């Protein structure tokens with residue numbers, strides 16, 4: 001089966017399994033997987049550690065904008081890095097999740113991340129997940145998916161994922177975080193989370209990963225003859 005050189009854009013609400021699905025797609029088709037949310041989380045960690053955001057989520061936008069000029073945030077072998085420091089574990093914590101949506105609503109932060117993401121688009125054969133990939137980052141992506149699931153299922157999945165990594169979280173706190181992020185992400189002015197007109201909706205509330213893959217392969221076969 002020959003998969004064409006395409007970009008697959010996956011957007012959707014928090015914890016709908018976008019990144020798990022994207023990783024499996026990348027593995028199956030030998031595509032490069034890119035997690036755009038990791039860059040927003042990386043900027044958030046940087047902002048927290050350098051005092052550009054406080055606990056009330058007030059942001060020193062001009063200070064952060066200036067500091068971004070020298071921020072070496074990138075993907076490497078172990079995931080996401082600032083310089084040669086792997087930040088993969090820190091950026092997945094609930095304390096970063098609690099601040100990432102306000103940071104991601106800052107237009108200067110979006111411009112910083114978009115520039116990095118678009119560089120990858122030159123090479124095709126990528127699958128990227130996020131909130132605005134099909135609408136803003138790659139509006140010409142050949143295949144766009146929009147993922148959703150019930151809030152209860154999403155909170156359960158995310159809490160299980162965090163507990164497996166050793167973070168002791170309460171379902172209520174995870175649920176609250178998901179709902180707050182969904183609200184901020186959908187209502188911000190710059191590139192809000194919204195389904196692209198040509199995106200295909202996948203509600204995976206009651207689907208296994210195998211079922212999702214069968215669903216996707218049918219779409220690929222119909223659209224690209226592969």
Ligand code: CDP
Pocket residue numbers: 013014015016018019036037038040041100101102104105129130131132133181182185
């Ligand atoms: O994995 P999860 O769905 O919880 O979120 P994520 O993909 O790691 O993204 C974390 C946050 O980054 C989101 O809640 C958004 O605020 C922001 N984000 C964004 O604004 N645009 C993107 N393309 C990706 C993430």
